[in-house]
Amino acid sequence: MLPPVLSVDRCSLRPAISSQLGACSRVKRLKSITQRRHASQTPLTKFWETRPAANYFAAEASVDARENGAQEYSNHSFGQFPGKTGAATPGGKTLEASKFKLADIFGNHVFSLFKAQRPYLWTVDLALKLLEDFLTQVKDGSSNELGLFSLGMMNVCEVSKEGSTVLELLDGQQRLVTLCIILAAIRKKLLDHGGEEEIALANKISTRLWQPKSVDEDLPARPRLELKRYDVAFFNQILRDPSAVDGTSGPSSLQTSTQENIWRNLQAIKGRLEECSTQQIIAVYKYIINRTHIIVAEYKDTEAALQVYRTGNMGVGMKLAPMDLLKADVLEHVQLEDQLDVTNSWEELETEVGREVMSDLLSEYLVAICLGKRPRTHTELEDLNEVFHASWRRHIGVVDRETDTTAGLWFTKEFLPLYARASADLAAYKLPGTPNLREVKGKVEYYLKLLRRLPGRVRDGWMPAALVLAVECSGCDIEVKLDVLFNLERLSWYLLLRGADINVIHRRFSQVTASLRKQGGGLKKANRVAGLELTSEEKDEMLERLNDPIYKKSTWNSIARPLLARLNEYYLNRNDQGYVKYDIEDLTVEHIMPQNVKSGSSWEKDIPDGNLRQQWVPKLGNLKLLSVRRNSAASNHDFEQKKTHYLGKKKGGQANVNNIPLTDKVATLDKWTIEELEERQAELLNLAKFCWELY
Structure with missing residues (x-):
């Protein structure tokens, strides 16, 4: 049976997950039963970040995240929660949804961020809102008889890192980081203004923020929550060193938007706690640890987790884009000192050409160009990873995937900009390298508009070929390029009129794309491009198809x-x-x-x-x-x-x-x-x- 909180927290548990569990009807039924059962019990305030602040779009801050980052929902209360529920997910993988107190979260688990997680985006207002909700619950200085507080649900996947098990966060970073900030500020307040018992409690908080080394359990000392590589040192200092809360860090010394937001929120929370008594702060800490719960949806396979999360019918926010996954993989092949530069270059390029153009390029066209295959949802992660490595191998030769740190820089600075800008040019009916002659530019524009006008099922065929023509055949004579564009349009019409299915279309255009790529700037005539021109039989067939009912x-x-x-x-x-x-x-x-x-x-x-x-x-x-x-x-x-x-x-x-x-x-x-x-x-x-x- 699903935990009641799963049936009510609609914004936390997306309908797609409910459907994957085969529980859509049960969700409605449980909601009704739960509301009747607990109508007279102590209210439970539910608070969690909205989807814009929780999704993992790497480095795309959104105004929506600031405006909608926190929402307070209707009060409910719940009796005893079942501890765990399990269900099958796509592909036969297993999902376990468990209810945890934060004492468990910050006592028995270690978390890291999925590589495509977006930055920490919560503003001061959102962080203080969460703290105020906690303070409201303990305004009399006691937490023993208070209702439960639900932080919704987060999605994780179990991975192995450095010889121990870590839960990788696909969703929930914003809440977990904010909780760490609150606990760090509480610890500092207790150390500064408390006695012996308060100091002992502060030391206990330190173990909740930093897992102590355990020789008998083979557990290394490590942070409870590990951020991305370029934010690790900054955040670890806050988690491990109480005095870091009083540091002099400011905008000039903070390197990323995540660090800036963490620091601003930390100072605001610390300032608000200065207005509270030690008794109130202790009560808030106990309430957070003992009376606050979160549902953890744990997947045994990253792809299964992403498949459910990507296709979820989320009420707000943006779904995971394939290019965010690729960007994260690229950054893993960049030296630490270059990662910020590469990130900024990627984001500037994305802004220049448009997110939609970049997304189509990476998720569809480069898969066809670099791998010679159709993009498929169930192999999306593997395809994106292979696009990156295949393009690098073609450029440099054999490469060690594990140790190479130059591929990411080349891909972001050289390879991707050429294709992204060419894709934007084609969308604007321009071909890079076209002579500045009115008649020639008019012909190029006309052919590209003809191609853009065609149904979508052939666009995934001609577009990769046109991109290769623009990027890798840039040195060809313009008359050759115009001839190629004419033949691409004619081939598209031939395949459409004969009713070719998507696989036939892909195979034919894949042959064309590979041939264009092989010849590159040395292409002298369009008839040398394999598969591009129609044979005599195909020309006759096209006329016959035109004579058929259209x-x-x-x-x-x-x-x-x-x-x-x-x-x-x-x-x-x-x-x-x-x-x-x-x-x-x-x-x-x-x-x-x-x-x-x-x-x-x-x-x-x-x-x-x-x-x-x-x-x-x-x-x-x-x-x-x-x-x-x-x-x-x-x-x-x-x-x-x-x-x-x-x-x-x-x-x-x-x-x-x-x-x-x-x-x-x-x-x-x-x-x-x-x-x-x-x-x-x-x-x-x-x-x-x-x-x-x-x-």
């Missing part, structure tokens, strides 16, 4: 809309009207002969064979582009009425053309029969043949 194979905005836009643009370009580019979001696809023909209509009269009508309705020749507004007006009217909606009328009765030539031409016809359908189908196929050079 609308049946896709939704209106997946294939039919960009296809018609492409053919209209080619028609205009061929007639020397420049690189006309439609905003296809303002366009919609309409059937000239409607899908549903009313009995007795002119459509039934002109094409009486119902089966023949159904064969032609989804074909390219029966489709046209309209503005969204005009499409809704055209509807299922007869052909003569539709023509009026296609063109509209200017003042004076003149036709108002759309500058969608293949639509405007339809409006010049007197009727729409099988003969007109066949003629238009042949015209559009001929356009496609020359547009994509299918000859």
Whole structure:
């Protein structure tokens, strides 16, 4: 049975975890039972950090974390908690959710931070809010008869470090660091203003902040909570040395945002405790240790923990991004003295190109480029790690993963900026190294817009190839690059029209990407890129697919809309009207002969064979582009009425053309029969043949 606190603390236990435990219905039932059972008992204040302050986005401070860092929820109280519950997690891994007093947390366990944990972000207001909640509970100076205080839940994974077991924090850093700060400040207050008993209690607090060495249990002396490498020395000093609380550290001597926030909060908490009596402080300490609880969700496997945590339906905050995991792995291969510089470089690059661009690059495109494989959620950690090491091996040769400390610097300073900026350029329809000539820049922009317009399932194919073209083929002639872009678009359309699945798309583009990467700046002709150009058979097949029903194979905005836009643009370009580019979001696809023909209509009269009508309705020749507004007006009217909606009328009765030539031409016809359908189908196929050079 799940502990009652799990069923009520909705913001602490995300619905995804409840579903993984198979307990969604039980959660609702337990909540109702628990509320009725304990309605008359002592209130329990529940306090925990919100998800923005708890997630592990490395070095991304958020205003939301300051505004929403602490929330006080409705008062509840609970009777006896079951000690532990276990359940299966994805992949057959095991999760154990246990309830602990903080006496257990700070007495029997040692914690470290998961490598992708974000900085400590709690502000002075949030830290003081937690302290004030504790002080409110013990305002009479006693804690014996007080209700329980819940700090929600934290997610950990058991790991082995330096020969002993450590619980690695995936979620809960903000609360645990703040508790350490409060305990350190209490210890200093007791040492400064207490007698013999107070000093003994302060010494006990020291063992809660710093695990003493135990020879018989083979336990080394170590901090109860170990922060990241560049914050370890600073935080360890506070945990181990009571006098460090009175240090002279200030903004100039603090190296990271974590250190700055810890120091500010420590001084604020210390100042607030100066207003309290020794009796109050002792009562607060006992209340924290004996009456405050936290649920610990312990996973036996890091990937299982991350899988549940990533996919959790969190009410606030941001989900774990793959690039945060990669960043943490990169920092492990950077010398300590360079880590801050590398961190700052990464963050500046992320700000420059945008977090979304960086995330797509690292989680999708570089996996395809460096590993030649499709990114998969269940191998995400391994893929990201291998991207880093594979790119370094290609650059330098064989490398020792365990001892190398130069790979991280190279990856962050040289490799990643090239690809990140190229990715941002491609998103802005630019290709690095393009000559500053209007006509050339116009062609590059046009081809990239054509590619961006395509459905997402081919984007994961052409985008890695385009990135390699931008970064590793930067020295190639611009005409070669334009030829590659043209062929990438044609290949994308071929794969879409033949209905290729995602695996076929990946294999074909992977061949193209690998060939581009191999030739690099030495690429002389696009036809030397393996898999890029269509064979004669594939060109014939593409024309055959274009002659098949189009609308049946896709939704209106997946294939039919960009296809018609492409053919209209080619028609205009061929007639020397420049690189006309439609905003296809303002366009919609309409059937000239409607899908549903009313009995007795002119459509039934002109094409009486119902089966023949159904064969032609989804074909390219029966489709046209309209503005969204005009499409809704055209509807299922007869052909003569539709023509009026296609063109509209200017003042004076003149036709108002759309500058969608293949639509405007339809409006010049007197009727729409099988003969007109066949003629238009042949015209559009001929356009496609020359547009994509299918000859």
